[in-house]
Amino acid sequence: MASPTSTPEATPAHRAKMRAENVNFFYGSFQALHNINIEFRENQVTALIGPSGCGKSTFLRNLNRINETLRGTRLEGQILLDGEDIMQEDVTTIRRRVGMVFQRPNPFPKSIFENIIYGPKINGMVKGNASEIVESSLRRAALWDEVKDKLHESAYALSGGQQQRLCIARGLAVNPDVLLLDEPCSALDPIATAKIEDLLFTLKEQCTIVIVTHSMQQAARVADQTGFFLLGKLIEFDKTDIIFKNPAKRETEDYITGRFG
Amino acid sequence: MRPFEEELKVLKSKLQDMGSLVAHSVHKSVQALVEQNSDYAHQVLRDESRINQLEIQIDDLATTLIAREQPVARDMRLVVAAIKINGELERMGDLAALVVERALSLVRVPQLKCSASLEKIGNLVQQMVLQSLDAFVTEDAEKANLILAADNEVDAVRNEISDELVRSMAATNDVDEVERDLDILIAARSLERIADHTTNIAEEIIFLVHGVDVRHSFQRETVPAA
Structure with a gap:
């Protein structure tokens, strides 16, 4: 079967940052994704929508190779980041370049400061500039003004919406090229949701964003492109x-x- | 059926009611004019307020649907088209009233000028009104396209009428006669405007069916062939 429209009318200003080519994915013998061809444009937000179990989150988790941590899974086809096959690259580098934010905020049981600086530290990016990295990451996630006086308090003391923005700040701290968000607002109230959505408009200036959402209105509000998945296609x-x-x-x-x- | 689908049906059926009422008014306004019948004229004037009430009800229903359901795709196009068609129909009702106002001043004229042409334009316009309603009810873009094509004929008859009346006005010094000629001209012009509104409705139907905006001839070539 011919693959569906995989490239909305080209916008020269936004080149393809990431591209999936003929991707099939299996959990054991179950094929969860069928011949997926799609591209994600630089500095654009792409939303993936579809009913539960349609494969959109499975697909998202392939984009930074999180799926390969599960036993018995198999990926066919290619996922390219700046034209390079991510399976041929160092997995740590891919996970730094392709950050991920999950449905439920999952801060580390540490201070706000430590949450942010953890990624840059293990990636060898901290050279006496820890405070600057923390401040700029929190500013980019629109959280700085709310937490600047309690950086060394536990991240768990923050509200759900603030924790989710902290997770985004944590992802941003390692300067990713692509940010994946898996239903990032489903546990948040409308005000916290609006803050995250506002944030996406500014964040796309800095990176490519792919968001899986169950809220079609959210996709309609935030995304430049939208992909609809059904039964793994x-x-x-x-x-x-x-x-x-x-x-x-x-x-x-x-x-x-x-x-x- | 979900409440939303029920409400969309109600919206459509109210718009059909409004359309039928307007079609009836247009029909009666043509009769009032060509048959010089004041009873028909008063009927049209009475119905105008019902049309206005329906316009308000339909707009209210459509805005409630937008607020509560945030429709997308074809549902969205139906609600948007309904709001616009509603406005077109109301304006057609106003124009029918304008026709009968002129008809009332012409009721006692012994020999109505241009009567054959008035009857012709009246029939064409009524046909277009009915066709536009039919195209809306059946959501048929092909029928809508026929309405766009029919408008040229109406314009041609309107031009015949105005040419004849201009010649007549130029040749007379009788102020009353000029006044009567102007009444006929305004009535014909109003009927022609009603036809123009049916073409707007046809364009909204094409938008509803194909999602393509063909107003002012834009994108007309992108409408899928039947």
């Missing part, structure tokens, strides 16, 4: 405007208008 991938105004595929239309089932 990428059904449609296009500019977000087109997906939400006039999708090409019946399955996409049924899903986003709530007639899926």
Whole structure:
């Protein structure tokens, strides 16, 4: 079967930062992803939507090789970062270059400061500039003003929304090229959600963002491109405007208008 | 069926009610004019306030749907098209009232000028109104395209009427006659404007069906062939 639209009309200003080519993925004998072809543009937000179990999170977790920590999994095809196959690169380098933020905020049981500086430390990026890295990361995650007077207090003392922004700041501290977000707002209230969404608009100036979300309104609000997954296949991938105004595929239309089932 | 789908159906059916009422008003306004019948004219004037009430109800329903359901894709296009078609229909109702106001001043004229042309433009316009309603109910872009094509014929008849009346006005010194000619001209012009509104409705139907904006001839070539 021909793969679905994998490149919305080219925008010369935004080159492809990351690209999946003919990706199949297996949990043991179960094939979770079927021939996925998609590209993520530099300085753009791409949303992946679809019902539970459609493969969107599985796909996301392949982009920084987290899936390979699970036994019995197998990836076919290629995932390219700046044209280089990520499977051929050093895994630590890939995880530094492709950061990830999860559904539930998962700060380390340490101070705010230590949470941020942990990544730069293990990546050998700290050379007497720890405070600067912490401040700039927290500023980029729009959290600095709220925590600057309690940097050495436990990260657990923060609210859920603040913890999630701390996790984003922690991801940003190692200057990733790509930031993956797996339903980052599903545990947050609308105000905390709005803060994260506002943050994405500024963060995309600095990196490429891929967000998996169950909220179609969130995809419509934040994403430049949107991909719709169903049963492990990428059904449609296009500019977000087109997906939400006039999708090409019946399955996409049924899903986003709530007639899926 | 989900409440949202029920509400979309209600929206569509209210718009059909409004469309039927407007079609009826247009029909009666043509009859009032060509048959010089004041009863029909008063009927149109009475119905105008019902049309206005429906306009408000439909807008309220559509804005509530947007606020509560945040529709996307075809649902969104239906709600947006409904709001616009609603406005077009209300304006058509106003124009039908304008036709009958002129018709009332022409009721006692012994020999109505341009009567054959008025009947012709009246029939064409009524047909376009009914076709636009049919295209909306069946969500048929092909039917909508036929309406766009029919507008040229209406314009041609309107031009015939105005040419004849301009010649007549130029040839007379009778102020009353000029006034009557102007009444006919305004009535014909109003009917022609009603036809223009049906073409706007047709464009909204094409947007609803294909998601393509063909207004002012933009993107007309991108409409998928039947």
